[in-house]
Amino acid sequence: MKSIDVEIRNPSGLHARPAVLFARQALGFKSKVTVQNLANGKPPVDAKSLIAVLGAGLLKGTIVRVVAAGEDEAQAIGDLKAAIESGLGEPLG
Amino acid sequence: MTTRIDASAAAPGIAIGPVWRYPRRPTPEGTAERGRESARRRALHAELTGAEAVDAVTAAAHEAADQLTALADRIYDAGRADDAGIFDAQAMMATDTAILDEAIRLIRTGMDPVEAVAESATAAAEMLAAVDDELISARAADIRDVGARIGRILRGEQLDLPEQPSVAVADDLPPSVIAEIPTGLLLGVALAGGSRTSHAVILSRGLGIPCVVGATGLLQAIDAATDAVVDGAPTPIAIAVDGQRGEILLEPSDDDIVVFQRRGDALAERTHRAVALRDRPGATADGERVALLANIGTPDDAPRALEARAEGVGLFRTEFLYMKRQTPPTEHEQMLAYRRVMTAFGPDRPVVIRLADIGGDKGIPYLGLPADANPFLGVRAIRLAYRSHDLLRTQLRAIWQAGALAKVTPHIMAPMVATVADVKLLQRLRDEARDDVRSKKLPCAKKMVTGIMVEIPSAAILAAELALLIDFFSIGTNDLTQYLMAADRGKPMLSSLQDALHPSVLRTIAGVVHGADSAGIPVAVCGELAGDPAGALVLVGLGVDELSADAGSLDGIRSALAAVTRAELDDLSTRALASVDAESVRTLVAPYLARLTD
Secondary structure (H helix, E strand, O other), X not given: OEEEEEEOOOOOOOOHHHHHHHHHHHHOOOXXXXXXXXXXXXXXXXXXXXXXXXXXXXOOOOEEEEEEEOOOHHHHHHHHHHHHHOOOOOOOO | OOEEXXXXXXXXXXXXXXXXXXXXXXXXXXXXXXXXXXXXXXXXXXXXXXXXXXXXXXXXXXXXXXXXXXXXXXXXXXXOHHHHHHHHHHHHHHOXXXXXXXXXXXXXXXXXXXXXXXXXXXXXXXXXXXXXXXXHHOOHHHHHHHHHHHHHHHHXXXXXXXXXXXXXXXXXXXXXXXXXXXXXXEEEEEEOOOOOOOHHHHHHHHHOOOEEEOOOOHHHHHHHHHHHOOOXXXXXXXXXXXXXXXXXXXXXXXXXXXXXXXXXXXXXXXXXXXXXXXXXXXXXXXXXXXXXXXXXXXXXXXXXXXXXOOOOEEEEEOHHHOOOOOOOOOHHHHHHHHHHHHHHHOOOOOEEEEOOOOEXXXXXXXXXXXXXXXXXXXXXXXXHHHOOXXXXXXXXXXXXXXXXXXXXXOXXXXXXXXXXXXXXXXXXXXXXXXXXXXXXXXXXXXXXXXXXXXXXXXHHHOHHHHHOOOOEEEEOHHHHHHHHHOOOOOOHHHHHHOOOXXXXXXXXXXXXXXXXXXXXXXXXXXXXXXXXXXXXXXXXXXXXXXXXXXXXHHHHHHHHHHXXXXXXXXXHHHHHHOOOOHHHHHHXXXXXXXXXXX
16 A cells, blocks of 8 residues: 655645546545545545545645555656646646 | 626627526426336337346447547647636536436346436435535536436437527536537527536636626526516527626517627627737836746646736745645745746846745645634745745756756746745745755755745835835735725625725835835736736836736736826826715726727
């Protein structure tokens, strides 16, 4: 199991478009992947569920914990971290 | 009998045609038939054991995902990439664990598959609707739309679509229904409910068809009119919609139809002329130049501004960098945002960055400020520097660097300036920030064009003195009007005091122009009045050099200015200043605006 904390930097947070990209990317891995909003104390949600990711309320500035468990966990964590940091297809600044 | 219904304008255009009601109006026969259908369905599904029911739902969900992906592709191919994104998201939702796994779980407890899907979709939609962010909570409507689609597939139902070009009428129209209607068959959209951020509005704009929302009583009126048709076969009711005025006419008379058609023709002609004018810079009929720039709220607004041929950015609001976060934006993050916009506009089209207009009102936790009882009279913007220089100095450092990296001269303006001391503080912070950047040997622009927003009456009164200290004025007419008329911008009951064309505001603006002229500096206006064609004419008449407005308004003000001469504008402004209320001023401007529809 691997875990990483990343900050959401998208100007409007993880609304539909970046959330779609994030969930789609998570779906590409065999590992089970969860994402947790560290700011609101709620439990981790399935990163492969677009609806769950949207429901986590990941606004700009939120720190999220991404956890992956499975045969490709290292790659999953690496790719998802990079994807979030580069803005999930949105320009960050 | 013609019925007139008022609604809110949401997308411009004129539509005249038969009503297509969504969903179809429930009739006693229809309800009875649906009751029989439900019973048939339950009998059928009772034969589906758990595993078969699960398979049926899974297959239906995947079919829905395929349909939505195909829809997205069609829209993408039609050149509407943003609209296509709505259906990409819906396609993912169709097989989302939140809907599918939950539906399967409910089936295993013995629930009917169609009901199971409806329940799981409703639960997921309600979960999203509760999120405290409008962009996210609005997606609840998408989940309901997707749930309905899976349900239709399970029941073997086709979506009922119009058979002739029609105006769609509904309480709120699910996005996928709009997208399924073949383009030529959808003339316009009229919603009894809906809001300006509904997907229905966005899709209508993308399609270039009129849309109105909030038409209270529309469905009842249509049903009543349908009842009144005593003919056997129900005849579609005729409707005329004006998306710009928010006007609906049910069963319009022949004269009404002529009026609406004329409006439609005039709109098409104006659009055509405005687009043709885009290649020329802003000017009056006799060639006097008026710079026309755009107001933007984030770097994402830049492409629209460029497309509307803005000659630069007269107001780049920077609050987006500071909102909805727990810590202030870093210098680097800010620098990237400023550089991006500066680069997009290049060295010949200035980008005026407005220093952050934040304070106790906007709920920004890291400022450590208590909420202001009177935010408009409170500790914000330059006043934050009375206590600590950090925030503004960081912003200024980022701007010095961005200018160097983008190879443009940065332009800034400070909001909420009231005194000479405020300006001196601004200059000191600006120069200290420059020294900070240079001492670290980071790239640094050579100079920074520095202006102030004139929105506080004190600054307007001190215009001549302030003009000696800075490079330009930009008048913020929204707040200036608020402060001058002592009327809260947010109170609809005070709307008669919120028109910036009130002579009190105009005389104040005239004073600011006079003060600026005495020092030889230019005056811009970046408030809403600049984007209002009536306002644009009066302001230029008063001697304003530059107008900055929302990109969508530029065509309109460019056209309005191109239809008048300097002599006419002088005459207009003299008479406007001598008026005593805003209505009189608008009456004075009206004949000049009427030229646009000739």
